[in-house]
Amino acid sequence: MIRTHTLGYPRIGPKREWKFALEAFWAGKSSEAELAGSWRALRLQQWDDQRQAGLDMVTAGDFAPYDHIAAMTLRLGAAPARFGFEPGQSRWARHFALARGTSSQPALELTKWFDTNYHYLVPELDPATRFAPDAQDLLDELALARERGLAAKPVLPGPLTWLWLSKSRAQGFDRLALLPALLDAYVRILRPLHAAGAAWVQLDEPILALDLPDVWKDAMRAAYAQLAGTLGAQQGTAGLKLLVATYFGPLEDNLDLACGLPVAGLHVDLVRGLGEAAWVAERLGADKVLSAGVIDGRNVWRDDLDAALALLRGLRSRGGELWIAPSCSLLHVPVDLDAEDELPQPFKGGMAFARQKLGELQWLAQALREGDALSPATATALQASRAARANRLADARMRRAELRARIAALPCDQRASGYAARAARQRARFALPLLPTTTIGSFPQTADIRAARAAFKRGEIDLAAYERRMREAISLAVRKQEELGLDVLVHGEAERNDMVEYFGEQLEGVLFTRYGWVQSYGSRCVKPPVIFGDVLRPKPMTVQWSAYAQGLTQKPMKGMLTGPVTLLQWAFVRDDLPRSEVALQLALAVRDEVQDLEAAGIGMIQIDEPAFREGLPLRQRNWQAYLDWAGRAFRLSASGVRDDTQIHTHMCYSEFNDIMPAIAALDADVISIETSRSDMELLQAFGAFQYPNEIGPGVWDIHSPRVPDQAEMERLLRKALDVIPAERLWVNPDCGLKTRGWAETEAALAHLVSAAKAVRAGTV
Numbered sequence: 001m002i003r004t005h006t007l008g009y010p011r012i013g014p015k016r017e018w019k020f021a022l023e024a025f026w027a028g029k030s031s032e033a034e035l036a037g038s039w040r041a042l043r044l045q046q047w048d049d050q051r052q053a054g055l056d057m058v059t060a061g062d063f064a065p066y067d068h069i070a071a072m073t074l075r076l077g078a079a080p081a082r083f084g085f086e087p088g089q090s091r092w093a094r095h096f097a098l099a100r101g102t103s104s105q106p107a108l109e110l111t112k113w114f115d116t117n118y119h120y121l122v123p124e125l126d127p128a129t130r131f132a133p134d135a136q137d138l139l140d141e142l143a144l145a146r147e148r149g150l151a152a153k154p155v156l157p158g159p160l161t162w163l164w165l166s167k168s169r170a171q172g173f174d175r176l177a178l179l180p181a182l183l184d185a186y187v188r189i190l191r192p193l194h195a196a197g198a199a200w201v202q203l204d205e206p207i208l209a210l211d212l213p214d215v216w217k218d219a220m221r222a223a224y225a226q227l228a229g230t231l232g233a234q235q236g237t238a239g240l241k242l243l244v245a246t247y248f249g250p251l252e253d254n255l256d257l258a259c260g261l262p263v264a265g266l267h268v269d270l271v272r273g274l275g276e277a278a279w280v281a282e283r284l285g286a287d288k289v290l291s292a293g294v295i296d297g298r299n300v301w302r303d304d305l306d307a308a309l310a311l312l313r314g315l316r317s318r319g320g321e322l323w324i325a326p327s328c329s330l331l332h333v334p335v336d337l338d339a340e341d342e343l344p345q346p347f348k349g350g351m352a353f354a355r356q357k358l359g360e361l362q363w364l365a366q367a368l369r370e371g372d373a374l375s376p377a378t379a380t381a382l383q384a385s386r387a388a389r390a391n392r393l394a395d396a397r398m399r400r401a402e403l404r405a406r407i408a409a410l411p412c413d414q415r416a417s418g419y420a421a422r423a424a425r426q427r428a429r430f431a432l433p434l435l436p437t438t439t440i441g442s443f444p445q446t447a448d449i450r451a452a453r454a455a456f457k458r459g460e461i462d463l464a465a466y467e468r469r470m471r472e473a474i475s476l477a478v479r480k481q482e483e484l485g486l487d488v489l490v491h492g493e494a495e496r497n498d499m500v501e502y503f504g505e506q507l508e509g510v511l512f513t514r515y516g517w518v519q520s521y522g523s524r525c526v527k528p529p530v531i532f533g534d535v536l537r538p539k540p541m542t543v544q545w546s547a548y549a550q551g552l553t554q555k556p557m558k559g560m561l562t563g564p565v566t567l568l569q570w571a572f573v574r575d576d577l578p579r580s581e582v583a584l585q586l587a588l589a590v591r592d593e594v595q596d597l598e599a600a601g602i603g604m605i606q607i608d609e610p611a612f613r614e615g616l617p618l619r620q621r622n623w624q625a626y627l628d629w630a631g632r633a634f635r636l637s638a639s640g641v642r643d644d645t646q647i648h649t650h651m652c653y654s655e656f657n658d659i660m661p662a663i664a665a666l667d668a669d670v671i672s673i674e675t676s677r678s679d680m681e682l683l684q685a686f687g688a689f690q691y692p693n694e695i696g697p698g699v700w701d702i703h704s705p706r707v708p709d710q711a712e713m714e715r716l717l718r719k720a721l722d723v724i725p726a727e728r729l730w731v732n733p734d735c736g737l738k739t740r741g742w743a744e745t746e747a748a749l750a751h752l753v754s755a756a757k758a759v760r761a762g763t764v
């Protein structure tokens, strides 16, 4: 039997309906009942997409209000006691308390979901954690599906993945100690789902794509043996059938473990794990379902359906039941390509968003069912797909001779002098005080700034009027920074819709969409640019804004760019060239911009690389190769300047301990990093490694509206001084201020400047 399904679907809606519903609710402009109504309408629309594409079952449980890991934490009754939930408090209220915090409790930590730009809420565990399972959210969803006559397959994070992603602050506490109780809670969630008519449940275990310690592998084996035994969950039994889903990479040393789990089916990512297909087919018993993830859930290109079909035909000869699916949840791609009315051909024709990817599943299933004698409809669909892909790949913009010539003769990626010589020249040029104060780049993106951009895009104001409004915003940001007494200023990034999209819009070889939104966290979305061909920078992208801002002040104005690795990581990237080569192309574009900024008199230039760590391959043995090419791309972008031009970089959301040599090898004159939430813990790595250049550890957690006082920042600065000498220490927030309001920004920056002055006075 052949069946089609998806591991998950985008939540936000084709026009970001869910974002707007959430934000209206949070602003007190709609009721919980109205929010639930919006959820239901969108859920039905998502299922309708799946039904129309002929999927054999729709997926339930993937449409979490804010985050699916937080939803599982609540379902398990494992929310930290510190939230003090009342018995009558609704599921919505609890979910948003975990996600956004309450007046007395900070939110759960938000962190990156594997190597994607999605963020999940980290479960917080301790030895006292107890589970109080409640499957009501899933039962309600199953009832809704039943009402619509739909067969639904609930999806839940698997127990080992949920536990692996959790954190505990308790010293020496082994989270695996909670596994027996956790499994019991899973059973108490899964049983009612079966009783409510779910034939299959998908348990996501993407940690099977990671390097797992043996003890976790053993725990995975034992856990599924126990679940299967308790639930009667093997194939061929009347019990609930479990489909374990792995994605984001090949299984490698976990392949035998995954294939041997005593469950009814296994989903594997055959985009990233293509080389393992035959091996999986051989090891997975013919009594088990193989769910083949052949449609790329991480990119926006139409798949090569001929290759997928050949692969599926081979897998079919295995004899067992075959399901066809995207490689992972479609959460990571935009919803509907048909909404894009301005994308140029042949690129639009070569693309597929979530809805179109469901269509690809349907054609594959149909072709597989028809065997050698394809019906005219199937043959035509496959031919259309083949032609669309070929046309895209044959376009002249895929290869630009002038760029290829530059790539063949790359400049040296090292600065002319070492850090010590550069630092001496930069000190003489800028004459900054000890512990100089600065910010990370963006200032509040006010409703006014966004409204001006929206009016410009709608043609209601012309370019001159738009640029005037942006200059006003920049001038306000510069004036406020001068009043606050900051030492190194920024222009505030008012003119940027997003730090990646803005550059994508100005580079040749890169497309931008109108509605290609992807959820980043909660209601926050990003619109990743699409790198379709060779990347060229036709003209300067930021110089007019930085030069304008520098003209308003005597203080140094930092130029502000997004680095090549982050541009790559947060875009959808062409699939015909290694990412390392695309990174070099982006590096040259950024290098040209850096040199133009220098020529325009900008003496300090920040090249942001917040996604540098996120780009690390999931398997450690692949790290060094990545760090080599990513580091080279960064250095290439930064090295074409004089010794007295100061290069800054910035990284947030990063753990640095394991990649310190690579960070140091970037050789930025100054790096600013996020550290305040970890109470400067993250800085330890820089101290232990004796990081040689200058560092600005964040002293203000900008992710929360809370304004830290001067004493708190002073304490953090003194802690930083334990590991970094004063002459190499900068004072700055954790990250940019675009999501903050002006009131909290001004208050917190005033404290930051006073804290720097107080510590400076005690240091000199």
Ligand SMILES: CN1c2c(nc(N)[nH]c2=O)NC[C@@H]1CNc1ccc(C(=O)N[C@@H](CCC(=O)N[C@@H](CCC(=O)N[C@@H](CCC(=O)O)C(=O)O)C(=O)O)C(=O)O)cc1
Pocket (backbone or CB within 6 Å): 117, 445, 450, 451, 453, 454, 496, 497, 498, 499, 500, 501, 520, 523, 524, 525, 526, 527, 570, 610, 739
């Ligand atoms: C640092 N982060 C970033 C990541 N990835 C990026 N690509 N960019 C990042 O900055 N990954 C890690 C983190 C994630 N953090 C965030 C933080 C904030 C947002 C966010 O606020 N996103 C906005 C969208 C930003 C944007 O593009 N703004 C546009 C306006 C778009 C818009 O809504 N227009 C309306 C019309 C508005 C009107 O007034 O009428 C429309 O088109 O309908 C702009 O400024 O022009 C969000 O809204 O979610 C994301 C990630």
Ligand SMILES: N[C@@H](CCS)C(=O)O
Pocket (backbone or CB within 6 Å): 440, 441, 442, 499, 560, 608, 610, 650, 652, 735, 736, 737, 738
């Ligand atoms: N310069 C950017 C960096 C964000 S990671 C900003 O300040 O928003």
Ligand SMILES: [Zn+2]
Pocket (backbone or CB within 6 Å): 440, 610, 650, 651, 652, 734, 735, 736
């Ligand atoms: Zn940042």
